[in-house]
Amino acid sequence: MVVARLPQYARVLSQLLEERVEVVNSDQLGERLQITPAQIRKDLSYFGRFGKQGRGYSVRRLLDELNQILGLDRSWNVAVVGVGRLGRAVLSYPGFAPAGFKIVAAFDTSAALVGQQVGNLTVQPMEELDQTVSQHSISIAIVAVPSSQTQQVIDRLVACGVKAIVNYAPTTPLVRKGIRIENIDPVLALQSMTYYLAQDRLWSN
Amino acid sequence: MVVARLPQYARVLSQLLEERVEVVNSDQLGERLQITPAQIRKDLSYFGRFGKQGRGYSVRRLLDELNQILGLDRSWNVAVVGVGRLGRAVLSYPGFAPAGFKIVAAFDTSAALVGQQVGNLTVQPMEELDQTVSQHSISIAIVAVPSSQTQQVIDRLVACGVKAIVNYAPTTPLVRKGIRIENIDPVLALQSMTYYLAQDRLWSN
DNA sequence: GACTGTGAAAAGTTTCACAGCT
DNA sequence: AGCTGTGAAACTTTTCACAGTC
Numbered sequence: 001m002v003v004a005r006l007p008q009y010a011r012v013l014s015q016l017l018e019e020r021v022e023v024v025n026s027d028q029l030g031e032r033l034q035i036t037p038a039q040i041r042k043d044l045s046y047f048g049r050f051g052k053q054g055r056g057y058s059v060r061r062l063l064d065e066l067n068q069i070l071g072l073d074r075s076w077n078v079a080v081v082g083v084g085r086l087g088r089a090v091l092s093y094p095g096f097a098p099a100g101f102k103i104v105a106a107f108d109t110s111a112a113l114v115g116q117q118v119g120n121l122t123v124q125p126m127e128e129l130d131q132t133v134s135q136h137s138i139s140i141a142i143v144a145v146p147s148s149q150t151q152q153v154i155d156r157l158v159a160c161g162v163k164a165i166v167n168y169a170p171t172t173p174l175v176r177k178g179i180r181i182e183n184i185d186p187v188l189a190l191q192s193m194t195y196y197l198a199q200d201r202l203w204s205n
Numbered sequence: 206m207v208v209a210r211l212p213q214y215a216r217v218l219s220q221l222l223e224e225r226v227e228v229v230n231s232d233q234l235g236e237r238l239q240i241t242p243a244q245i246r247k248d249l250s251y252f253g254r255f256g257k258q259g260r261g262y263s264v265r266r267l268l269d270e271l272n273q274i275l276g277l278d279r280s281w282n283v284a285v286v287g288v289g290r291l292g293r294a295v296l297s298y299p300g301f302a303p304a305g306f307k308i309v310a311a312f313d314t315s316a317a318l319v320g321q322q323v324g325n326l327t328v329q330p331m332e333e334l335d336q337t338v339s340q341h342s343i344s345i346a347i348v349a350v351p352s353s354q355t356q357q358v359i360d361r362l363v364a365c366g367v368k369a370i371v372n373y374a375p376t377t378p379l380v381r382k383g384i385r386i387e388n389i390d391p392v393l394a395l396q397s398m399t400y401y402l403a404q405d406r407l408w409s410n
Numbered sequence: 411g412a413c414t415g416t417g418a419a420a421a422g423t424t425t426c427a428c429a430g431c432t
Numbered sequence: 433a434g435c436t437g438t439g440a441a442a443c444t445t446t447t448c449a450c451a452g453t454c
Contacts, residue, residue, distance in 0.1 A: 002423075007396035011375065025435065033377050038425055045437050053431040053436045070396055071403025078395075089294035090391075095375060099392045139402055140395065163407065164398040166391060170216065170300060172238050178407045182394040186295075186371060187304045189387040190283075190345065191212035191275055193369040197344055198276025202368060202383045207445075230413065243447055250415050258414040258453040 001046045006070055008033055009040070013063035025056030075100040077136045079162070081153050082145035083108040083116075083123050086168055090142055091119050104136045109149065126153075130160045139163045147171040154181075206251040211275055213238055214245070218268040230261030280305040282341045284367070286358050287350035288313040288321075288328050291373055295347055296324050309341045314354065331358075335365045344368045352376040359386075 012032050016024055026037035033040075044050055044057075050065050051057045067073045078101050080090055091106060106121045107129060108114060114125045124132065132138070141162045145153050150169040157165060164180040167173060170188070175181050196202055217237050221229055231242035238245075249255055249262075255270050256262045272278045283306050285295055296311060311326045312334060313319060319330045329337065337343070346367045350358050355374040362370060369385040372378060375393070380386050401407055 003400050004393070004397050006400065007393045008377065010396070011393070012377075027435090034379065036425070038427095039423090041436060042424075042438080049437065051436050054434045055432070056435065069400065069403075071399035072396060076395075076399060076402075085294065085297060089290065092290060093391070095392050096395075099396070101392070101395055140398065142391075164395075164402055166394055166398075172213065172217075174239065180398045180401050180407075182398060184389065184391060184394060186298070186347075186389060187300050187306070188209070188212045188216070189371055189389060190281075190301075190306055190369075191215070191277060191304070192209050193345065193371075193385045193387060194276035194281060195208050195211065195274065196385050197281075197369055198274075202385075232413090241447070243449095244445090246414060247416080247446080254415065256414050259412045260454065261413065 001043055005033075005035065005039075005043055006066055008035075009043070010063060010066040010070060010072065013059055013066065016059045017063060021059055023056045024059050024062075026051075028056075072100055075102055076140055077102050077104045077138045079103070079105045079107065079129075079133065079136075079138045079141045079157075081107045081126075081141055081143050081157065082149075082168075083113050083118055084144065084146075087144040088118060090144055090168070091121065101140070103142075104138065105132045107132075109145070109153075126156065129156060133157075133160045133162060140165070142166045142168070144168040206248055210238075210240065210244075210248055211271055213240075214248070215268060215271045215275060215277065218264055218271065221264045222268060226264055228261045229264050229267075231256075233261075277305055280307055281345055282307050282309045282343045284308070284310045284312065284334075284338065284341075284343045284346045284362075286312045286331075286346055286348050286362065287354075287373075288318050288323055289349065289351075292349040293323060295349055295373070296326065306345070308347075309343065310337045314350070314358075331361065334361060338362075338365045338367060345370070347371045347373070349373045 012029060026040045029040050030037040047069055050062050080087055080103055083106050091103060096103060106118055106123050107126055108123050109126055113123045116123045139162060141157050143150060143153055143165055147169045150167060150171050151173050154165055154173045154175060158175060158179055167181060167183045170185050172183060217234060231245045234245050235242040252274055255267050285292055285308055288311050296308060301308060311323055311328050312331055313328050314331055318328050321328045344367060346362050348355060348358055348370055352374045355372060355376050356378050359370055359378045359380060363380060363384055372386060372388045375390050
């Protein structure tokens with residue numbers, strides 16, 4: 001079972017809920033997400049039997065179940081480290097809060113930035129990391145610092161007890177087992193696509 | 206063979222080249238990328254025999270080969286559609302140009318933004334899309350428009366001959382076979398991680 | 411001696427196809 | 433009749449382990 005698909009299901013179900021749709025079947029979900037219905041049924045059956053044969057799935061019920069499975073039935077405090085161009089874009093991205101991710105602290109190493117107000121947060125020095133992480137029970141951090149600093153910043157975060165990290169630098173940091181890390185790099189995404197563009201490889205999907 | 210790993214190899218090799226390292230073996234590459242050496246050898250062997258038994262891989266040679274395989278031995282013109290907060294962040298991201306991705310045009314539907322100068326580009330109206338795409342041989346676009354507009358914008362791009370799209374909206378657009386699309390959604394990334402954080406699932410890596 | 415390249419085995423993922431419930 | 437849930441089959445990806453080359 002591939003975890004990355006579950007949040008997609010949850011997202012579509014949220015949309016359906018807003019559209020006042022009460023019941024959905026695996027064909028309809030599959031069409032919206034470009035995933036085969038069999039795949040969807042298999043994924044869901046891994047966690048339980050949420051559907052009704054002959055009918056489909058209750059949108060509300062399935063969404064609740066998925067939110068519970070994904071740990072989205074609560075809100076998560078998040079710290080952002082690095083308040084440069086990218087960090088600011090992250091801080092001002094309006095998509096996190098509605099999904100239950102509250103950015104409660106922003107850090108930077110640069111003395112010039114510390115103390116500055118960014119949105120409704122004051123940029124804190126790295127020295128305050130440990131304290132703030134404890135205080136707000138932060139287990140997720142978003143790192144948007146230059147590649148050269150990424151590894152040390154992440155080591156610092158892990159030492160403070162952060163368990164999951166989204167890294168925006170074009171580098172692959174090393175973390176000990178048990179720490180989740182997701183690297184988001186638009187250049188890598190583009191470079192995978194040029195593979196298909198390069199030499200008549202478009203037919204392959 | 207998983208294409209997404211190849212750009213990672215290319216990236217590390219570029220770094221090694223800068224570090225004046227001339228030869229590298231699969232163990233060393235694997236350590237940097239947290240990928241097993243066997244995996245790396247298997248991936249590379251899919252395209253040819255680039256290594257020397259008993260020695261390893263010539264950094265320069267392997268990088269050249271990978272760049273060729275990935276279509277990175279040339280530069281690509283890219284259009285950005287959507288010049289809101291996110292689009293501006295994309296336009297000002299300094300990582301694209303050095304990787305050979307030149308952003309040569311910016312579009313927006315909003316009349317208020319059209320004509321504005323953003324960086325060294327003038328925001329163009331969607332009407333000019335077809336012409337500009339042809340003129341600059343654009344086959345890659347980055348889409349940063351609201352979810353509600355994403356599908357129609359992408360349909361428009363595909364109609365103009367764009368073959369690869371990076372989408373930043375939290376939605377799954379439908380594209381016909383043969384069109385490459387990558388969705389970048391930090392919220393989905395976070396939501397996959399909370400799955401592991403949620404109920405003592407940290408042991409699983 | 412040290413490493414690659416690669417068949418073969420193992421593990422993981424997706425699809426098929428249908429029994430069985432509503 | 434219309435759908436889910438699920439074993440079994442098919443396919444894909446990863447790991448193993450070692451022959452072969454430098």
